[in-house]
Amino acid sequence: MVRYISERLVYMLITLLLIATMTFFLMKLLPGTPLSAADKLSEEQQAIVLEKYGLNDPLPVQYFNYIAGLFQGDLGLSFQFDNREVTTILLERMGPSMTLGAQSLILGTIIGMLLGLIAAIYHNGVVDYGSTLIAVIGKSIPSFVFAGILQFYLGVQWGLFPVALWEGWEYTVLPTIALAIFPIAIAARYMRTEMLEVLGSDFITTARAKGVNRFGVVFKHGLRNAMIPLVTIIGPLAVSLMTGTLVIENIFSVPGIGEQFVKSINTNDYPIIMGTTLFFSFLFILIILIIDLLYGLIDPRIRLTEGD
Amino acid sequence: MENLLEVNNLHVSFDTYGGEVKAVRGVDFSVKKGETLAIVGESGSGKSVTTKALMGLIPQPPGRIKEGEILFEGKDLAKMKDKELANIRGKDIAMIFQDPMTSLNPTMKVGNQIMEGLIKHQKKSKSEAKERALELLKLVGIPNPEERIKQYPHQFSGGMRQRVVIAIALACNPKLLLADEPTTALDVTIQAQILEVMKDIQKEMDSGIVFITHDLGVVANVADRVAVMYAGKIVEIGKVDDIFYNPKHPYTWGLLGSMPSLESTEDELYAIPGSPPDLLNPPKGDAFAPRSDHAMKIDFEQEPPMFKVTEDHYAATWLLHEHAPHTEPPKSVQARMKGMASGSSEGDRK
Ligand SMILES: Nc1ncnc2c1ncn2[C@@H]1O[C@H](COP(=O)(O)OP(=O)(O)O)[C@@H](O)[C@H]1O
Ligand SMILES: [Mg+2]
Numbered sequence: 001m002v003r004y005i006s007e008r009l010v011y012m013l014i015t016l017l018l019i020a021t022m023t024f025f026l027m028k029l030l031p032g033t034p035l036s037a038a039d040k041l042s043e044e045q046q047a048i049v050l051e052k053y054g055l056n057d058p059l060p061v062q063y064f065n066y067i068a069g070l071f072q073g074d075l076g077l078s079f080q081f082d083n084r085e086v087t088t089i090l091l092e093r094m095g096p097s098m099t100l101g102a103q104s105l106i107l108g109t110i111i112g113m114l115l116g117l118i119a120a121i122y123h124n125g126v127v128d129y130g131s132t133l134i135a136v137i138g139k140s141i142p143s144f145v146f147a148g149i150l151q152f153y154l155g156v157q158w159g160l161f162p163v164a165l166w167e168g169w170e171y172t173v174l175p176t177i178a179l180a181i182f183p184i185a186i187a188a189r190y191m192r193t194e195m196l197e198v199l200g201s202d203f204i205t206t207a208r209a210k211g212v213n214r215f216g217v218v219f220k221h222g223l224r225n226a227m228i229p230l231v232t233i234i235g236p237l238a239v240s241l242m243t244g245t246l247v248i249e250n251i252f253s254v255p256g257i258g259e260q261f262v263k264s265i266n267t268n269d270y271p272i273i274m275g276t277t278l279f280f281s282f283l284f285i286l287i288i289l290i291i292d293l294l295y296g297l298i299d300p301r302i303r304l305t306e307g308d
Numbered sequence: 309m310e311n312l313l314e315v316n317n318l319h320v321s322f323d324t325y326g327g328e329v330k331a332v333r334g335v336d337f338s339v340k341k342g343e344t345l346a347i348v349g350e351s352g353s354g355k356s357v358t359t360k361a362l363m364g365l366i367p368q369p370p371g372r373i374k375e376g377e378i379l380f381e382g383k384d385l386a387k388m389k390d391k392e393l394a395n396i397r398g399k400d401i402a403m404i405f406q407d408p409m410t411s412l413n414p415t416m417k418v419g420n421q422i423m424e425g426l427i428k429h430q431k432k433s434k435s436e437a438k439e440r441a442l443e444l445l446k447l448v449g450i451p452n453p454e455e456r457i458k459q460y461p462h463q464f465s466g467g468m469r470q471r472v473v474i475a476i477a478l479a480c481n482p483k484l485l486l487a488d489e490p491t492t493a494l495d496v497t498i499q500a501q502i503l504e505v506m507k508d509i510q511k512e513m514d515s516g517i518v519f520i521t522h523d524l525g526v527v528a529n530v531a532d533r534v535a536v537m538y539a540g541k542i543v544e545i546g547k548v549d550d551i552f553y554n555p556k557h558p559y560t561w562g563l564l565g566s567m568p569s570l571e572s573t574e575d576e577l578y579a580i581p582g583s584p585p586d587l588l589n590p591p592k593g594d595a596f597a598p599r600s601d602h603a604m605k606i607d608f609e610q611e612p613p614m615f616k617v618t619e620d621h622y623a624a625t626w627l628l629h630e631h632a633p634h635t636e637p638p639k640s641v642q643a644r645m646k647g648m649a650s651g652s653s654e655g656d657r658k
Pocket of ligand 1: 322350351355367
């Protein structure tokens, strides 16, 4: 197990290096410079700035410096915020983003699974159609529309939760709900399909033939088996949440990575863009690792045994 | 002796988009304690639906028991609510399924799957149930039970899994065991071992067994009586000897004729021509008539009743009517019957 995980970590590192390389060269291909918006600077001033950030060095040197910096946890300096390290900025902004991401992923999958479960148990009943409707709505309407609706009703009209900003737990409620709707929809649909399929399988008949009641059949025998394919979608869901936060953080003025990222793209702040991309990639690879470990936990057939 | 199970006029249908599939169309049979009744017939003849109906395991919808009685120790299971039935399933009546690869829960330890019924029906504590599970694994011939009990189904071979399925079925000493093609998915050696295990256990517990198979060789080995099923009906029923040495229904002749045997001198195996009827619109008269070489005019018009051959032997064919012309089974079947009378399968039955 330990060996398996350390092997995976090495692969993660290699993947990250490749991603870093790719983003680095892609950045260089982007039109414009960080200074293109800064008309106020004279030619000389611009030259000084470019020199300071090492942007006049030959490309291989720039690349080498960047990668060397990465190994020391140094993602470079931001162009927008003079002299501030990208690493520091990201660390500062990680909190709100992670809170929103984790809350909406956990809340979303749990609620979605429950919804799908109920739909499967009361197959073709009113509850089933209701939850299917919710799933379709949640899947087809983008989260920023919900964000607006939530802000208007729960925030402005009924004053239940603050409309925007980030000053305590209650501020997380609306953005979390807005983000959670998509995972709810996806998890509900998956759970329903998988559960129905599992409930039709032979071992469920075996369980019923043993005298196990309806409840036991669904929860003791069905749930774990239905959850195996569900684990697969957690990865894509997490990714959709990462991109979701880009928009949602802006709408709710949450000082997270997403909001920062959008600002940085608008100002060609390469180091931040690259840093954020790397950070998101890291998160994604980490989630894949966690999912693989989760698989082993749920499905004994792919359990990782010692020495494997 | 009194019947353990008595099935009267059982009808089971499935409501599909195409209409009502009449899978079981009036079946009667009985099983006594310690007795094995084999149900044979081509695939699709309604054997599985019949056994599932006995335990209330027909998926509802689309299935339903339309009519009939299922008297188990005098109580009608067909009229019981699912909750009541759940207390009988696994305790008094247990079932062994065909495919050991799919009939165990892949995410539950084998031990827990065996213990589940014991904890539910016999109110055993976990450790008592585990004790019994170990005993059962030994009984069905699984080596290293202490280790095996902690493993998952994927760590077992097909034959070993079927032993586990049998152990689950036997857990609470059921009075009636329904075995739906329990050895079809297994290779011949394993098959023989599993049959031995079942016979030993039956002797020990004196349970009644309904044994479904389409393999007449297995029938000769395990059964006391045989019911031949075709298109949702029992067309002939009798003691093993009656069915093997004095078969009356042309369908039974066809089955016997298509059975491979060691003594067989012919190169080609006989196959019943045509295919079973569509149960959405079952034919009038004798459902087998269109495929039979011996069909008469009346076979296409009127359904034959069960004619009595002897006290325990009945067959539903107009050939047994007093006005019917005397008809002998085809030569190949007669040869087969003679072969079997002197054959080896006879020896290990008694
Ligand atoms: N869920 C179902 N829906 C519709 N028809 C069914 C269903 N289950 C079984 N049947 C029909 O019942 C008939 C008998 O099936 P079955 O009892 O499985 O045959 P056997 O076990 O003898 O091979 C078949 O014609 C099959 O199509
Ligand atoms: Mg069958």
